[in-house]
Structure formats: C-alpha cells, structure tokens
Amino acid sequence: MAKYSILVNGKKHDVDVMEDMPLLWVLRDIIGLKGTKFGCGKALCGACTVHLNDTAIRSCSFPISAIGYGKVTTIEGLSEAGDHPVQEAWEKFVVPQCGYCQTGQIMNAAALLKKNAKPSEQEIEQAMQGNLCRCGTYNRIKAAILEAAGTPVTAG
Amino acid sequence: MNILTPFQKRKTARVDSEIFSVSRRDFLKTSGLLTGGLILGVSFFSCDSKGKKLATLAPNVYLSVASDGKVTIVAHRSEMGQGIRTSLPLIIADEMGADWNKVEIIQAEGDEKKYGNQNTDGSFSVRMFYKPMREAGAIVRLLLLRAAAKEWQIDVTKLDTQNGQVIQLGSSRKKDFGDLVQTALSLPVPKVSEIKLKDRQHFNMIGKETPIIDLHDIVTGKAVFGIDAIVEGMKIAVIKRCPVVGGSVKSVNDRKALAVPGVVKVITIKGAGLPATLSRPLSGVAVIAENTWAAIKARDLLEVEWELGANASYNSAIQIEELKQVVGQEGTLRRKRGDFDAAKANAKKVIEHTYIAPYLAHATIEPPCALAIVTNGSCEIWACTQNPQGARDAVAKELGVAAEKVKMNVTLLGGGFGRKSKPDFILEAAILAKESGLPIKVQWTREDDIRHDYYHAMSVQRIVATIDSQNKLSGWAHHIANPSISATEDQAVVQPSDGELMLGASDFPYNVPAINIATHDAKAHLRIGWLRSVRNIPQVFAAATMLDEIAEARGLDAVANALELLGEDRHITFEQELIKTTYPNYGEKIEDYPWETSRMKKVIERVAKESGWGKSMPAGSALGFAAHKSFLTYVACVVEVKVSQDKKISIPNVYYAVDCGLAVNVDRIKSQFEGGAQFSASFALKSAITVKNGEVEQSNFDGYQIIRMPDSPKQIHVYILDSDAKPTGVGEPPVPPFTPALCNAIYAATGKRIYTLPIDLTV
Structure with a gap:
C-alpha cells in the first residue's frame, strides 16, 4: 500500500492503494468515477481509455504508481456540459447501441483529434483499432469523428 | 425454472387483462374507489421536485400521467443496445399523443405477474408488445379525451390529442394532459373494446427516427450499467x-x-x-x-x-474430426419430402460438402x-x-x-x-x-467470461444437392451435428431440438422435390447456450453457400436461382413433412405469421436492385448474395468484397433489404443491421473457441478475436420495405445472411469456396 496524490479532471485526490493498482480501479472503486469502463484488463479493448496529459491511455493496464504529476482526464471531465465536439457528434449520429464501450471510444477519438485535427478515414481506423465495439457501431463512430473534425460526412 | 430458449412460446400480453392491472388492483384493495363495478383511473399520488403532492392517472402498469403534465412510461424489457427502452415507450407516447420531451422512462424491476413477459431475447419485444403498448397508450388517450369532453361539454369525436394536450378540432381550444388528470380520475377506465387505434397516417413517431433516450447519459459517462x-x-x-x-x-x-x-x-x-x-x-x-x-x-x-x-479429457478438435465421419451416415430423419435417394440416383450432378463452424463466445464488452x-x-x-x-x-x-x-x-x-x-x-x-x-x-473478468461462457455450439454439417437432367435442383439433404442447448439441462440429449433445427435447417423454404433433413449425435462437453440468431449462424452459412454453388452448377446467377427456387407466391408450411419434429415458428402460430414467399422475393429483388447485382466489378472485387428469414423477419443481403494480392479481405459495402412488417423506430432498425453485419463479420473472419483437455484455450481478446475498425465492413446500406404487416424483431435477423453472402463474394472474387469458419484464405 502507498499514498498517492493524483490530479483527475482538475481535482486533486489523495488515495492509499496498492502500488500496482491500475488507474481504472482507482478511478472506479476509490474515487467513484464510473464513466470509465472495465472490458478486458489487458489493454486489448479500449473501454477504459482516459487521457494522461492529453494522450489516450488504457487505464486498466496503467498502474497508479506511474501517474506521477500527470493530469488525468476522464469522460466526466472531458467537457463541462457534455458538449465536447466529439460528444456532440456522437449524439448527432446516434452512435451508441448498448453504450458500454462508448466512453472509451469518445476519449480515444478526442485524443486523436488533439494530435491530428483532420484525420483521414484511414488514420481514424488506425487510431481507433484498439477500441472494440461488440455492437458494431464502427461506421457511425467514424462518421462522428469526421464530423467533429469538421470534415464533411456523406451519408452511408 | 423460467429459462426459456429464444424460440419458445411466451405468455402473450393483453393490456386490459389481470396481469397488467396489479397496481390498480392493489390500489383498489386499500382505496375502495370502486363504483358501480367500474375501475377508476387513479392509482397513486406522487410528489413533484418541490414536494408538492400531485394527482396521478395510472390506469395500467406501463404509464401514468401526473397533474403537472409529466408522463411516465415503464420500460419493462432489458436494454442491451437494441434500443428497446426507446422503441416500446415511443409506441405508447405516439398512440396517446404525448409530448416526448415530457416523457420520463423508468425501468421496471423483474415481475412477470405485473408486466407480462420480460425475457428479452428471441427478437421478441416489438413483435410481442407492439399491440399492447398501443392499447396502453390508446386507453389513456381516450380517458383524457373523455375528461376534456366532460369539462368542455362537447362530443368526444370533436377532440384529438397532440404534443401532450387535448385539442378541439377546428378550434384553438386546448388543455394540457396534466390539467385533465383530476377530471380523468373521476371517469371509468375505458376497455380495450372501446378504443380505436390511430391510423398509420396519424403516427408522429412510429415509422420515423427517434434517438435513444439514454444517448446523452451514455456519451457523458452517466449511464448506469x-x-x-x-x-x-x-x-x-x-x-x-x-x-x-x-x-x-x-x-x-x-x-x-x-x-x-x-x-x-x-x-x-x-x-x-x-x-x-x-x-x-x-x-x-x-x-x-x-x-x-x-x-x-x-x-x-x-x-x-x-x-x-x-469432461477433463474433452478436445474439441477431436470431436470435430469424429463428427465429420458421423454426418456421413444416415442419421435421424427429421424432415422428409419426396424421395431423395431416387433424386440422387437419377442426378446429372451431385454436389456434396462438409461445413465446419467453431464454438463461439458472446464476449459482451461489459463482462x-x-x-x-x-x-x-x-x-x-x-x-x-x-x-x-x-x-x-x-x-x-x-x-x-x-x-x-x-x-x-x-x-x-x-x-x-x-x-x-x-x-x-x-x-x-x-x-x-x-x-x-x-x-x-x-x-467477472474477461478471462472468466471467455473461459466460462454458455457457448454457441460448434457445428459439423454435410449438405448433398442433386441436379437433374432438366437442370433443376432435384434433391437437398442437410445433415447436422452439434451439441444441443438442451444438453446443458439434460446430458442425455445428443441431437438438436426442434427449435434449434428450425433455425436455418428444417425451415428450408425452397421448391425442391426431394428434401431430407437429418440430425446426428453430438455430445455436449461445455455449457451450451444461445448467441444472437443461434443455430441460424452455422446452418445458414452452410445452406446459403451451397445454394450459391448450386446456382453456379445450374449456370444461373445466385439471385435468379433463389427467386426460381422460391417458386410461386404462397404460404409455406412445414409440419406435414416433419418426422417426430415440430415447427415452433419462433413461438408464434403459423396462421398468424405465415412463411410468405412473396415477401422473401421482394427483399431479394430490392437488394439486387440497390446493390447493382450483376454489374461488372474490378479484378479481386465481387458481390455475394444470401437471403434468410429468421425470427419472422425477411432479410436479403449482398456483400461486396475486395481480396488483395496478399489475400487480405476488405468489405467496402454491405446491402441489406429487410421486411420486418411495419417499421417502428427506423434508426434503431438500421443500427441493428449495421451492428448485425459487424457481429457476423467477427464470426466470419475472426472468432473461434477451442477446447483442450476440457479447458477453453482462449481467455481474452488476443486469443478470442472480434472484428476491429480497420477490418470491419465499411458502408452498410439498409433498405426497409414499406409494410403494414405486424411488426417483427430485428435484433437477430441481420446476422445469419451476412457470412454466407461474404463467403459467396469471396468465391466470386477468388474462385475459393469457404467450407470452414472462420475464413482463412491462406490455407
């Protein structure tokens, strides 16, 4: 067990947990932020995606001890009122089906657009390939990302 | 135990029957609000956010109207991405003329006596509850109309509902639902026999696109799983x-x-x-x-x-090899038409293949x-x-x-x-x-989920098709071996149940003079369950790829072959050809939901038209076709495939035509087809569970793979046929035809037939 002070969505949290506890479980079980989801525990599905200093990371495989002074952003902190351009595009295209993987998809997409404001379809596919959606919403996800990037989307 | 398989008959729902009136009955026990044998519209009092007491009209368990105008609708089926928390409530809201923005939807707890069947599978929800939901809405609508008629002292026929208000036709007079609650509470609840359901042209939501109600909560991480x-x-x-x-x-x-x-x-x-x-x-x-x-x-x-x-000595690869031998035998005949042996003896050409499909895990992203x-x-x-x-x-x-x-x-x-x-x-x-x-x-962790599922059973099948000297398909023999779902309850069961057989095997609809459908013994060594569209997955993979081969042998294109084999417009029945086997028809009477060849032909013609079937394609690209009715919904599918020099498969376009009766929420029908293609693409290209020494060998998404964005079908075009027929479900029907259509496209592009799933073009 060890004490950590981490910055999540602009707020400092002091936690006393095992050194190897993945950030995912710190967020969900200790801090109580439930928007970040558990899917695989092995960084294979992307449901747990959050930002560490604007970079998408898989929180299920990222130990608390490695966070340091990094700024963590979760879906709860992506925008004040759920109005981040990616979230708005998600609503416009009614992307989700069950919705479970979507917070991870949105966080991954938001990180992509921060790095690459106008990604091509192929760049989107490469950047999003670590995020699984069992319901199969991939094409709407792609359309929403293009929309959020301001790239005209043709109906398909 | 109330664990029904997805194709068993359910208790049907009647909105004015006892089972839907428990809250009312419970209330009456304590309130004594019974006058002249009529049940009045009140059920309970609630409070608004400031604690003010509100009168509430709640004539059935599915909805209530409070005196502040809030309409509360109960979603009693489970939401798992099919959009049912939106699609059933919108039926009620549309029928009653509610303002959708003022509707609150609450999730029912599990209580069959109160809500009727809540077992959410088998693509049942819209099929089973479309009418009861409309009746529930219509009863409240009539009650509110009568309340306004009483207050305004005019005839009820001069009134209508719209956006949460009762309006007087040809006048500007209107009143919010909430303001009519007190008067409505003094009136008897109309019986179903008194209501008149809206005509289709008066629908505001049914047949249109309504976003799911949980959308904002999902994209902001507030949705509670x-x-x-x-x-x-x-x-x-x-x-x-x-x-x-x-x-x-x-x-x-x-x-x-x-x-x-x-x-x-x-x-x-x-x-x-x-x-x-x-x-x-x-x-x-x-x-x-x-x-x-x-x-x-x-x-x-x-x-x-x-x-x-x-089960510690069980190896799935060995069982598959054994079953390949087993399906070569005669087996247990379950459906017989004509004389298949004679057809084979007289055939000009006999095509025979064995088809293999693996165990599959559900792998819901939420374990x-x-x-x-x-x-x-x-x-x-x-x-x-x-x-x-x-x-x-x-x-x-x-x-x-x-x-x-x-x-x-x-x-x-x-x-x-x-x-x-x-x-x-x-x-x-x-x-x-x-x-x-x-x-x-x-x-459960992901490892727990992949290793301890109720698996979709692996499958070994053999199909023999005979073509006579007139170039007609003269015989069809389909041999099936797979561990049955029923074996999970009773180990003595070694052959598929009637319900499993119906899913793409005993329901073979084509006009062939001789048909044998036979099943063979296959012991279960895992927990066998059902997975979205169930046995349709392997059975339609085998049947619809064989049909493509038959079309080729006959010198016809696959669409022309299918249309010809469906024959004249008619209702198909199966019972008279079944042997010690029933035809469950997905839990519905065949009179209520007949197998109509005309509807199947229309979806086939539509998908052919929309996909440009028959057009010339560049080298390495091709279209493939398959059609299948499942869960009472008619679906035809064309898949466009592109196979690169290094045998990499990409899927630029998928075309679906669907007849699911009257379309309720068009956007969620489309999304089910979009997702159904991806779901099926996982099985076609990626997924397999294998067992060694009784233990599942895969444990996470590295070993048990599902489709990812780069390999996923790109454009999925969904064409919904206009229909007034009774609505049927769309959760499962998109899945079965996709994989055989893909396999047929791969053959057209490469000359390689697919007999084993998942597809591997390198072997």
Whole structure:
C-alpha cells in the first residue's frame, strides 16, 4: 500500500492503494468515477481509455504508481456540459447501441483529434483499432469523428 | 425454472387483462374507489421536485400521467443496445399523443405477474408488445379525451390529442394532459373494446427516427450499467471457477490470497456439477475484497485443487474430426419430402460438402456482473440481466425463499447477445451475499467470461444437392451435428431440438422435390447456450453457400436461382413433412405469421436492385448474395468484397433489404443491421473457441478475436420495405445472411469456396 496524490479532471485526490493498482480501479472503486469502463484488463479493448496529459491511455493496464504529476482526464471531465465536439457528434449520429464501450471510444477519438485535427478515414481506423465495439457501431463512430473534425460526412 | 430458449412460446400480453392491472388492483384493495363495478383511473399520488403532492392517472402498469403534465412510461424489457427502452415507450407516447420531451422512462424491476413477459431475447419485444403498448397508450388517450369532453361539454369525436394536450378540432381550444388528470380520475377506465387505434397516417413517431433516450447519459459517462451499481458497504467478489465444466473444488489453500491487503474472506461455491444447467453457477472459490483490484490479485493467488470430472479429457478438435465421419451416415430423419435417394440416383450432378463452424463466445464488452444484498430472508439484486424474471425465480430457489422476497433491479446491459439471459452470475452474487452477510458485487473478468461462457455450439454439417437432367435442383439433404442447448439441462440429449433445427435447417423454404433433413449425435462437453440468431449462424452459412454453388452448377446467377427456387407466391408450411419434429415458428402460430414467399422475393429483388447485382466489378472485387428469414423477419443481403494480392479481405459495402412488417423506430432498425453485419463479420473472419483437455484455450481478446475498425465492413446500406404487416424483431435477423453472402463474394472474387469458419484464405 502507498499514498498517492493524483490530479483527475482538475481535482486533486489523495488515495492509499496498492502500488500496482491500475488507474481504472482507482478511478472506479476509490474515487467513484464510473464513466470509465472495465472490458478486458489487458489493454486489448479500449473501454477504459482516459487521457494522461492529453494522450489516450488504457487505464486498466496503467498502474497508479506511474501517474506521477500527470493530469488525468476522464469522460466526466472531458467537457463541462457534455458538449465536447466529439460528444456532440456522437449524439448527432446516434452512435451508441448498448453504450458500454462508448466512453472509451469518445476519449480515444478526442485524443486523436488533439494530435491530428483532420484525420483521414484511414488514420481514424488506425487510431481507433484498439477500441472494440461488440455492437458494431464502427461506421457511425467514424462518421462522428469526421464530423467533429469538421470534415464533411456523406451519408452511408 | 423460467429459462426459456429464444424460440419458445411466451405468455402473450393483453393490456386490459389481470396481469397488467396489479397496481390498480392493489390500489383498489386499500382505496375502495370502486363504483358501480367500474375501475377508476387513479392509482397513486406522487410528489413533484418541490414536494408538492400531485394527482396521478395510472390506469395500467406501463404509464401514468401526473397533474403537472409529466408522463411516465415503464420500460419493462432489458436494454442491451437494441434500443428497446426507446422503441416500446415511443409506441405508447405516439398512440396517446404525448409530448416526448415530457416523457420520463423508468425501468421496471423483474415481475412477470405485473408486466407480462420480460425475457428479452428471441427478437421478441416489438413483435410481442407492439399491440399492447398501443392499447396502453390508446386507453389513456381516450380517458383524457373523455375528461376534456366532460369539462368542455362537447362530443368526444370533436377532440384529438397532440404534443401532450387535448385539442378541439377546428378550434384553438386546448388543455394540457396534466390539467385533465383530476377530471380523468373521476371517469371509468375505458376497455380495450372501446378504443380505436390511430391510423398509420396519424403516427408522429412510429415509422420515423427517434434517438435513444439514454444517448446523452451514455456519451457523458452517466449511464448506469451492471458494473456501475453500488450500495454502501459493498464488497467485490472475483471467483476462480473450475476450468472444466462439471468439475468441483477438492481443496483450497487461501493463505496467500488472504494476505493481499483489502481481502475480506474466501468462500467456496458449490456449483451445479453435471448437468451444468442453464440456471446454476459453476463450482469455484470466491475472494471477497474491498476493491476489484485486490479481489483480482488475490483470486490469482488462490491455490485450488479441482476434481475435474468427466469432461477433463474433452478436445474439441477431436470431436470435430469424429463428427465429420458421423454426418456421413444416415442419421435421424427429421424432415422428409419426396424421395431423395431416387433424386440422387437419377442426378446429372451431385454436389456434396462438409461445413465446419467453431464454438463461439458472446464476449459482451461489459463482462457479467451482479450486486446482491441478502437480509432476513429477502434479497435485492442489481444486475445486467436479459431475463429478470428467470433470474428472480432462480435466486428465490437458490436461497429457498418465495420469489416475492427477491427484488430484481435491471440496469443497462453492456451487451447481451444471449449471455445475460442466464442467471449464473447473479446467483453467485446472491449465494455470496447470503454466506458473507455483506452486500456483494460479483465481477467477472474477461478471462472468466471467455473461459466460462454458455457457448454457441460448434457445428459439423454435410449438405448433398442433386441436379437433374432438366437442370433443376432435384434433391437437398442437410445433415447436422452439434451439441444441443438442451444438453446443458439434460446430458442425455445428443441431437438438436426442434427449435434449434428450425433455425436455418428444417425451415428450408425452397421448391425442391426431394428434401431430407437429418440430425446426428453430438455430445455436449461445455455449457451450451444461445448467441444472437443461434443455430441460424452455422446452418445458414452452410445452406446459403451451397445454394450459391448450386446456382453456379445450374449456370444461373445466385439471385435468379433463389427467386426460381422460391417458386410461386404462397404460404409455406412445414409440419406435414416433419418426422417426430415440430415447427415452433419462433413461438408464434403459423396462421398468424405465415412463411410468405412473396415477401422473401421482394427483399431479394430490392437488394439486387440497390446493390447493382450483376454489374461488372474490378479484378479481386465481387458481390455475394444470401437471403434468410429468421425470427419472422425477411432479410436479403449482398456483400461486396475486395481480396488483395496478399489475400487480405476488405468489405467496402454491405446491402441489406429487410421486411420486418411495419417499421417502428427506423434508426434503431438500421443500427441493428449495421451492428448485425459487424457481429457476423467477427464470426466470419475472426472468432473461434477451442477446447483442450476440457479447458477453453482462449481467455481474452488476443486469443478470442472480434472484428476491429480497420477490418470491419465499411458502408452498410439498409433498405426497409414499406409494410403494414405486424411488426417483427430485428435484433437477430441481420446476422445469419451476412457470412454466407461474404463467403459467396469471396468465391466470386477468388474462385475459393469457404467450407470452414472462420475464413482463412491462406490455407
């Protein structure tokens, strides 16, 4: 067990947990932020995606001890009122089906657009390939990302 | 036990029958508001956000109108991505003329007596509840119209409802629903026989596109899934289960596990043994801890010695080899038309192939999880369950209490696909909560999920097709071997049930003079369950790829072949050709939902037109076709494939034409087809479960792969045929035809026929 002070969505949290506890479980079980989801525990599905200093990371495989002074952003902190351009595009295209993987998809997409404001379809596919959606919403996800990037989307 | 397979008949719903009036009856017991034998519209009083008491009109269990104008609609089916929390309530709202923006939707707990059937699978929900939902809305509409007619002293025929108000036709007079509640409460509730349902041209929501009600909560991370349920003092349980089905715990050394900080206790669960059953947990050892990470770590440190049992010598690869021999035999004839042997003897050409498809896991991205509290002989559960009533009964039985003592709260489901129809994970929570005296959340890891599923059974099939000297398809023999779902309850069952056989085998609809459908013995060594569209997956893969081969042999294109084989417009019946086998017709009477060849032909013609069927394609690209009716919905599919020089498969376009009767929520129909193609693409290209020494060899998304964005079908075009027919479901029907259409496209592009799933062009 060890004490950590981490910055999540602009707020400092002091936690006393095992050194190897993945950030995912710190967020969900200790801090109580439930928007970040558990899917695989092995960084294979992307449901747990959050930002560490604007970079998408898989929180299920990222130990608390490695966070340091990094700024963590979760879906709860992506925008004040759920109005981040990616979230708005998600609503416009009614992307989700069950919705479970979507917070991870949105966080991954938001990180992509921060790095690459106008990604091509192929760049989107490469950047999003670590995020699984069992319901199969991939094409709407792609359309929403293009929309959020301001790239005209043709109906398909 | 109330664990129905997805194709069994359900209790039908009548909105004015006893089962839908419990709240009213309960109220009447205490209120005495019974006058002249008529039941009045009041049920209860609620309060607004400021604590002001509101009168509430609640003539049936599905909806209520409060005097502040708020309409509350109960969603009683489980939401797992199909959009049912939106699609059924919008039917009510449309029929009553409610303002959708003022509608609040609340999720029902599991209670069959109150709500009718809640077992959410088999693509049942819209089919079964379209009419009751409309009636529920229409009754309230008529009650509000009568209230306004009374207040305004005019004839009810001069009134209508619109956007949450009663309006007077040809006048500007209107009144909010809420302001009519008091008057409505003094009126008798109309009977179903008194209502007139809206004409189709007056629908505002049915047949249009309504976004799902949980959309904003989902994209902001506020939506509550099973994994998100919490209660004070809750502990987390993670379980090490016996790696072989039917095995049990011999001994446990939990010293290292108990040393992990945060671990509270270790409890052994005595599971079902054999048969594994659809309604009991597996044997295992649970670690209970303060948080999930401690529970996972400690679980991995448990040292458990297992009594592995009879399945420890099972190898799926060996069984597949055995079944390849078995399906070469005569088997048990289940459907017979004409004389297949004579057709074969007289054939100009005989085509014969064996088809192999693997075990599949559901792999919902939300692994199974459930939260239980057990106190003083009663139990409260929060779970991502498709079947809250079945789970409630199973928990009651497990705990030895009456079902009324079990409150089953239903969360959103992070995917279901049939996995969450089974209550095993909920029972684990209930058992551990009782044993520990603590509120327990059982959390499955991905490894638990992939290794301990109720698997979609692997399949070995042989099809023999004969073509006569007139170039007609003269004979069709379909031989089937797969472990049956029924074997999970009864190990003596070694052949597919009537319901499983109906899914793409005994329902072969084509005009062929001689048909043999035969089944063969295949023992089950895993827990076998049902997965989105069930046996349609392998059976339609085999049948629809063989049909493509037949078309080629006859020198016809696949669409022309299918249209010709469907024959003249007629209703097909199967019963007279079945041998000791029934045709369940997805739980509906064949008179109510006939097999209509004209509807199938129309979807085929539509998909051919929209896909440009027959057009010339560049080298390496091709179209493939398949059509199949399942869950009473007619679907035709064309897949465009592109195969590169290095044999990489990409899917630029998928075209679906669907006749699902009257379309309710068009956007969610489209999304089910979009997702259905992706779901099927996983099986076609990626997924397989294999078993060695009784243990599943895959454990996470590295070994058990599902489709990812780069390989996924790109454009999925969905064409919904305009229809006034009774609505049928769309959750499962998109899945079966996609894979054979893809296989047929690959053949057209490469000359390679696919007989084994998942597709591997390198062998």
